[in-house]
Amino acid sequence: MKFAKAHGLGNDFIVVERAFCPADAAPWARRLCDRHEGIGGDGVLVYFVEAGRVHMRLINADGSDAEISGNGVRCLAAWAVSQGLVPPRHVVQTTPGPRPVSVEARGGSRYRISTDLGPAILGSRDIPVALDPPRESVVDHPLPVDGETVLVTPTSLGNPHCAVFMDAPPDDARLARLGPALESHPFFPRKTNVEFVSVPSRREIRVRFWERGVGYTRASGTGSASAAVAAIVKGLADRKLRVVCDGGVLDVEWPEGGHVQQVGEVEVLFEGEWLVEGSRR
Numbered sequence: 001m002k003f004a005k006a007h008g009l010g011n012d013f014i015v016v017e018r019a020f021c022p023a024d025a026a027p028w029a030r031r032l033c034d035r036h037e038g039i040g041g042d043g044v045l046v047y048f049v050e051a052g053r054v055h056m057r058l059i060n061a062d063g064s065d066a067e068i069s070g071n072g073v074r075c076l077a078a079w080a081v082s083q084g085l086v087p088p089r090h091v092v093q094t095t096p097g098p099r100p101v102s103v104e105a106r107g108g109s110r111y112r113i114s115t116d117l118g119p120a121i122l123g124s125r126d127i128p129v130a131l132d133p134p135r136e137s138v139v140d141h142p143l144p145v146d147g148e149t150v151l152v153t154p155t156s157l158g159n160p161h162c163a164v165f166m167d168a169p170p171d172d173a174r175l176a177r178l179g180p181a182l183e184s185h186p187f188f189p190r191k192t193n194v195e196f197v198s199v200p201s202r203r204e205i206r207v208r209f210w211e212r213g214v215g216y217t218r219a220s221g222t223g224s225a226s227a228a229v230a231a232i233v234k235g236l237a238d239r240k241l242r243v244v245c246d247g248g249v250l251d252v253e254w255p256e257g258g259h260v261q262q263v264g265e266v267e268v269l270f271e272g273e274w275l276v277e278g279s280r281r
Contacts, residue, residue, distance in 0.1 A: 001274040010072030010247030016043045018048040026063030033061035055093045057110040060213030067159040070095040070221015077101040078111035096158025120229045121156035121224040126263030146181045153230040159224035160192040179210025195227040204242045218247030228252040
């Protein structure tokens with residue numbers, strides 16, 4: 001099986017053509033993503049190209065399917081352009097819908113990519129979160145989590161997110177304690193990605209991530225955008241800002257009434273051939 005490896009600010013993915021993906025993809029993906037007995041990654045990007053579009057399926061490191069990944073979209077777009085499969089301006093088709101991209105080669109194996117991530121979803125029923133009656137938006141909703149109450153601001157960019165605002169970024173221990181507790185909280189029927197957000201200025205936010213089906217990761221594309229949307233909704237940030245992740249910086253803009261736009265770099269690391277038949281997990 002041929003594969004490629006790419007990352008966006010340390011959020012890393014294995015890129016595999018659809019023809020190699022087995023019907024029972026969960027154990028296969030878990031084995032590939034294993035950092036000791038596999039290739040290692042936060043997820044597998046299964047793709048095919050049709051009518052000038054790159055179609056993407058994302059399988060998380062735990063074997064679960066996810067709707068979309070912003071970093072994954074950029075990684076796949078860079079790979080497809082590097083292979084001459086599509087032009088620099090093309091569309092990545094994801095489960096929530098088409099995501100137009102523009103790929104700029106930066107030299108070597110690095111690419112800078114602009115992505116239209118679509119509309120920000122704020123309604124409680126569409127995120128979804130368990131609120132009755134539904135609300136048009138949910139800001140600073142109190143949730144009991146692991147012996148304390150945290151205020152959550154849920155949003156969606158085709159996948160569920162939950163922003164928790166803090167005075168300073170949480171240390172590793174607090175992130176590892178609150179992250180999984182929030183990810184699987186009953187308030188989120190489809191589980192959730194979690195962003196821990198601090199706001200040093202109106203033009204910049206600092207975010208650490210706990211991803212659904214992955215755990216801690218150094219960056220998240222839709223997570224960065226969702227954190228930016230939550231900060232804007234709360235009135236803490238301007239509509240154009242920098243999102244500083246553990247792995248680097250993403251630029252996000254959310255024009256009033258418009259789609260969320262994101263710009264960031266990715267690196268295509270290497271290609272290889274997976275020799276193991278089947279999976280042990």
